[in-house]
Every structure is written in structure tokens, then in C-alpha cells.
Amino acid sequence: RSSVSHGERAKCHPNALARRLFAIAETKQTNITVSADLTTTRELLSIAEALPSTLPLLANSGSFAALGPYIAVFKTHIDIISDFTSDTTDQLQRVAEKHNFLIFEDRKYIDIGNTVQKQYRGGALRIYDWAHIINASVLAGEGIIDALSQTIENGEERDRGILILAEMTSKGSLATGEYTKASVEIARKHKEHVIGFVATRQLSADTRSDEAVPGEDFLIFTTGISISSKGDALGQQYQSPASAMERGADFLIVGRGIYSGSDPVASAKAYRDAGWKAYLSRLEGST
Numbered sequence: 001r002s003s004v005s006h007g008e009r010a011k012c013h014p015n016a017l018a019r020r021l022f023a024i025a026e027t028k029q030t031n032i033t034v035s036a037d038l039t040t041t042r043e044l045l046s047i048a049e050a051l052p053s054t055l056p057l058l059a060n061s062g063s064f065a066a067l068g069p070y071i072a073v074f075k076t077h078i079d080i081i082s083d084f085t086s087d088t089t090d091q092l093q094r095v096a097e098k099h100n101f102l103i104f105e106d107r108k109y110i111d112i113g114n115t116v117q118k119q120y121r122g123g124a125l126r127i128y129d130w131a132h133i134i135n136a137s138v139l140a141g142e143g144i145i146d147a148l149s150q151t152i153e154n155g156e157e158r159d160r161g162i163l164i165l166a167e168m169t170s171k172g173s174l175a176t177g178e179y180t181k182a183s184v185e186i187a188r189k190h191k192e193h194v195i196g197f198v199a200t201r202q203l204s205a206d207t208r209s210d211e212a213v214p215g216e217d218f219l220i221f222t223t224g225i226s227i228s229s230k231g232d233a234l235g236q237q238y239q240s241p242a243s244a245m246e247r248g249a250d251f252l253i254v255g256r257g258i259y260s261g262s263d264p265v266a267s268a269k270a271y272r273d274a275g276w277k278a279y280l281s282r283l284e285g286s287t
């Protein structure tokens, strides 16, 4: 777990997108990534920012949900949006600019290099155009990271980065052991565009420790976070914000814990406060 503050990491990180993200976290005092697993454009946008309408926008919520101010990153599964058009992501980008958060498309690329390049850059979703962060599994080997890096390298956008899916929170996950180790080795070879991991714990040495590799500072995004639940009926397993931070998370990814309650804004604030408090005590503990 990193003993270095977001502010310091924002100054020192070799990757521009990572620097920007740490600066956002520091400014907004939040390490929350909302996992906005909603299925219509309207719900997706209204959870990011209150829309000028009094319709009950979320199934379980009659109140406005406007999480923009409380999050550092907005995570999408854009392929579950039933009425997707390019306007969906154009609008989301505008909200992201306004509220100063990054967009992470949780596409979990997994195919051969030639296919993922097309999936990333083109298709109906054009993910490269609007998502700052994407993720990929290295199940198929290093080629997938070469391919995605090449797309970023050859593209015109500056702020693009990859997270390697090094572990998973579902019961019986096979993303363990050698697979997780290989994820770290492959990340080390592609530091220019791989900014970190989706994982449940820190996977490389603290930048301040003796084992640290100079210039290496991978970000850890942790899924499976809930204050009140231990899991769901389909194998998801949760840990608390404090436990995840203790294990080395830098950013907490929270889905249903935020959006499925009656007051998503109040939930987002509760997760933000819990995450930030755990972050501050981690810093204190290391001085």
C-alpha cells in the first residue's frame, strides 16, 4: 500500500493521466470510482449530473442523483446501455469536464491484439474517443497490451491509460497466482501506457521502500466494495472501504452500494468519507 500522498504522486508520477487523476483525487478529496452499471442513457447521465427534469430518473430513486462532485472516476459498461448513441458518450464527456472526473470503460478486453484494436478504436462504441481509462486481461498474453498501447501511441488523444485486470472479486476467480504475477511483469514492460491494476491489494513495492523499482508507481483500483453487504447471489464478494484501503487500494470502485439505494448522493458521500478517512490514516500510519 502506498505511503505517499495523492498530492505527491500527482507531482512525481511519470504518466500524465495518472498525475491528472491523483490531482483530481487530491482536489476533490475523493478516491471513489462509481461503477454506474445503469442501462439507459438517461439514468447514466442523471447519476453523473442532475438533469433538468423532475422525473424519477432511477428505478429506486425519486430524488436527483448527481454524483459528479463526489467521485474521481466514473466507470461505465457502455455495452449494457439499451439506447446507446454517440450522443450518450458526448454528453458524458461534457459532464466529466464540468465535474472534473475521468471516465473508465470497464470493457475488460481479452482477445488477440488485432481484434482488440478494432474493439477499442472503432465499432459502434468508439471507446478510445471518450474513455480515459480502459482495462484488459492478459489471459491471451502480452500481445493484447502491445496492441492497446499501440493504439494509444498512434492516436491523437493525450490522456489515455490501461489498467490490467490482475485479480477478480467473483467467487472461484482463476485470476490468481501465476496469472496475477504475469500481470505485474507485463505491466512493468509497458509502463508508458499501463498505469496500474484492477486488483484487491497492492501488487508491487511501495515507491518509498527498498524494494521499489525506480519510477514505478502502479495505481490499484479495487472492485467489490460495500459498506453493508458481504456479497450477492451471483458470486460477487465484498470487502469494506477500510479493508480495501488497508490492503493497498488507491481507488475504490463502488456500484450497487451507491446507485441501488434510495439516495445515491448520500451513499456516495458515505463511501467518499470512509475511503478518504482510510486513506488519511494510511498516510498517518506510515509517517
Ligand code: UP6
Pocket: 035, 037, 077, 106, 167, 168, 169, 170, 198, 223, 224, 225, 236, 253, 254, 255, 256, 257
Ligand atoms: N468488477 C467486479 N469485480 C471484478 C472486476 N470488475 O465487480 O473483479 C466490476 C463489475 C461491476 C463492478 O463488472 O461493474 O465492478 C462492481 O459492481 P458492484 O459494486 O455493484 O458489485
